[in-house]
Amino acid sequence: MPKTVLKVENLHKSYGNLEVLKGISFQVRQGETTVIIGSSGTGKSTLLTCINQITPPDKGRIWLEDIEITDPKTDLNMVRSSIGMVFQHFNLFTHLNALDNVRLGLTVVKKISPERATEIGIEKLKLVGLEDKLHSYPAELSGGQQQRVSIARALAMSPKLILFDEPTSALDPELIGEVLNVMIELAKSGMTMIVVSHEMGFARAVANDIIFMENGVIVEEGTPEAMFNYCKNPRTREFLHKITELYGGKKE
Amino acid sequence: MSFPELAWSILPKLLEGMVVTLELTIIAITMGALLGIPIALGRVYGSKLIYIFCTFFVEIFRGTPLLTQLFILYFGLPSVGVMLSPFTAAVIGMGLNSAAYQAEYFRGAIQSVKEEQLIAAYSLGMKQVQAIRYVVLPQMLRLVIPSWSNELIYLLKYTSMAYMIQAPEIISQGRLISSRNFRTFEVFIVITVIYLVVVLILSKFLDLMESKFRIPGL
Ligand SMILES: Nc1ncnc2c1ncn2[C@@H]1O[C@H](COP(=O)(O)OP(=O)(O)OP(=O)(O)O)[C@@H](O)[C@H]1O
């Protein structure tokens, strides 16, 4: 059995009186893709930012491989550099071209030489199909292209795990496919990924696990097969039904 | 003496004054930027104490007239044993004053860099100083150019206040000349034209800078 890359145990997070995460526990094994679904305001984004601790969790423990990253002694910058993050709105550095967006983390955080960083940058941008856009600035790229740059930027750091927060929900419908295809290739190449997304076609294609969250708890979790065909909870069934109507992904 | 002859004869002295004016302007704007950037960073990212200190500085210098600041530096400080030359007093006064204004321009520019880019930087494992250095500052410097251009041109004109503490800038030269030849009107027409030419050249240069550093596609 592949080793566990991420283990989350009893994670809690509140904003003031609002309890957003109410004890989340799950694991992701190496090379696996976990898709998280759930309605708006359920705490999916909060869960992801708690994992790389951009949002500090209130309670609970998280392990990345063998290291407990919620231990106050761990070097958070080190931890973050080995967890990739892809955002709904891409969050590219607007003053840098595609190549420099990918290079920045390598030179600044990993202290890799500029020449080597350029090689890695070009390699990763090729991987996402943007070898002809190396010198374009974010504002000169389509949403789909920007998101692929941001995937390349995450990949360049050789992360142990990549977190995707609704990577296609800000895109025009005709641009969603190009991003999902890159993500499908990534998943197939053995990258470990946690993806918040309602693209059920993607989930069916590559997810090992689907987690349904509601009001800060995990309601149900299972393989796509199990979730689509035999889910136990009526809420899960209803939600899955709703998003397959909306986003497609019915079995072809 | 006809106007062109007069203008020609007083031009060397006036240009000498303009050189001093430009020196004052350039030193003050540089000093203002070197102080203004850390003050702006202090107001945005600093601890409570640093924030209060920086805000206090900005409010004092923006909230009082430049002329009183210059008078305190030049006429006031000697009473506590600090003697400054007119030029030094003018440079310090205008530098501090400009720092307060520039801090506000820089702060505005810092705050218009999207928070989401900082989150991306932290997610890559950057420390706050690295995120500021590589993500915020380069964008801030570009965004600030238009308001910074205004500040430079204001400052150039405000250096005329240094006349009040006898710094030998262009107005002082003009007063000196007109006190001898009594042709104040013509002398100040020439001074006005000199200012105008310098301002136009500076504006053109700053426009070029702005387009040179513009981020493609934005
Ligand atoms: N910084 C914050 N301060 C206060 N409340 C917050 C903050 N961030 C999120 N929240 C609240 O926490 C709850 C969960 O937000 P979160 O963004 O995690 O939900 P989500 O499942 O990602 O929703 P969506 O599908 O709309 O992205 C929401 O009610 C939100 O208003």
Ligand SMILES: [Mg+2]
């Ligand atoms: Mg969200």
